[in-house]
Amino acid sequence: MSTHEHSAAEQSGLPDIHIDRYEGLWIRISLLTVVVFTVAVGISSFAWGIQLPGAYQRIDPKTLNDPSSPFATPGLRELAPGKYEAYMTAQVWSFTPAEIRLPVGAEVTFYVTARDVLHGFKIAETNINMMVVPGQVSTLKAVFEKPGTYNLICHEYCGAGGPTIGHHTMYGQIIVEGVEETAATQ
Ligand code: CUA
Numbered sequence: 001m002s003t004h005e006h007s008a009a010e011q012s013g014l015p016d017i018h019i020d021r022y023e024g025l026w027i028r029i030s031l032l033t034v035v036v037f038t039v040a041v042g043i044s045s046f047a048w049g050i051q052l053p054g055a056y057q058r059i060d061p062k063t064l065n066d067p068s069s070p071f072a073t074p075g076l077r078e079l080a081p082g083k084y085e086a087y088m089t090a091q092v093w094s095f096t097p098a099e100i101r102l103p104v105g106a107e108v109t110f111y112v113t114a115r116d117v118l119h120g121f122k123i124a125e126t127n128i129n130m131m132v133v134p135g136q137v138s139t140l141k142a143v144f145e146k147p148g149t150y151n152l153i154c155h156e157y158c159g160a161g162g163p164t165i166g167h168h169t170m171y172g173q174i175i176v177e178g179v180e181e182t183a184a185t186q
Helices: 002-012 021-047 179-185
Strands: 054-058 075-080 083-091 094-096 099-103 106-114 119-123 129-132 136-144 148-153 171-177
Touching: 075 099, 083 119, 094 171, 099 106, 106 119, 106 129, 129 136
Parallel strands: 083 106, 099 171
Antiparallel strands: 054 136, 075 083, 083 094, 106 136, 119 129, 119 148, 148 171
């Protein structure tokens, strides 16, 4: 049987496929790696809830000022005790609002879109790091466990098609106030 196959392969000019022992071992290892990574992605996304910055929805940048748009009056809204949503816009060369104040422990879902060109949205010391694309709403959630000032920076070289002279000045701040501090300001 094998003699017959061998001669058939030779006759057709095709190479005789032989898998070496170590080659076979490495094929198994590489297949196992794929399985391990798939399981890791599954656990991190479903069990641990780790999320990637996602395109939450499409939006026409021309409609951002419409009264029905949540971006017409950007800012922080409290949905439930300790739970917030923040609608923010990015434009050359600022964020609106440029400052957000939160009590410590606040869970915030950010919804960000761009009015003009591509921007970045990175909050230092958090997992928030996303691109802000005109025509798209980017979203990510963060919990601010430590009081302090978190810098929000644009990390995409913005202003393409025109001067980018202001990119490095594009920043904002998330100010997380401790319990006593919040109580004092009320
Ligand atoms: Cu916006 Cu760089």
